[in-house]
Amino acid sequence: MPQEPDRSELTVPSEHQLATAENGPFTHACCSCGWRGPARRARSKARDDAQEHVGTF
Helix, strand or coil, X not given: CCCCCEHHHCCCCCCCCEEEEXXXXXXXXXXXXXXXXXXXXXXXXXXXXXXXXHHCC
């Protein structure tokens, strides 16, 4: 069962609210705009994906 996204670990502009969510051994980043990053085994890589997403706007 997926866990609730952890919004405490990412900081971004208010128009994009990022979070990470875990599903088994994988984690992915997601955004309030509907974007979802790929499944990653490393939380740090999912956070990097999220920061890269915000940098594209």
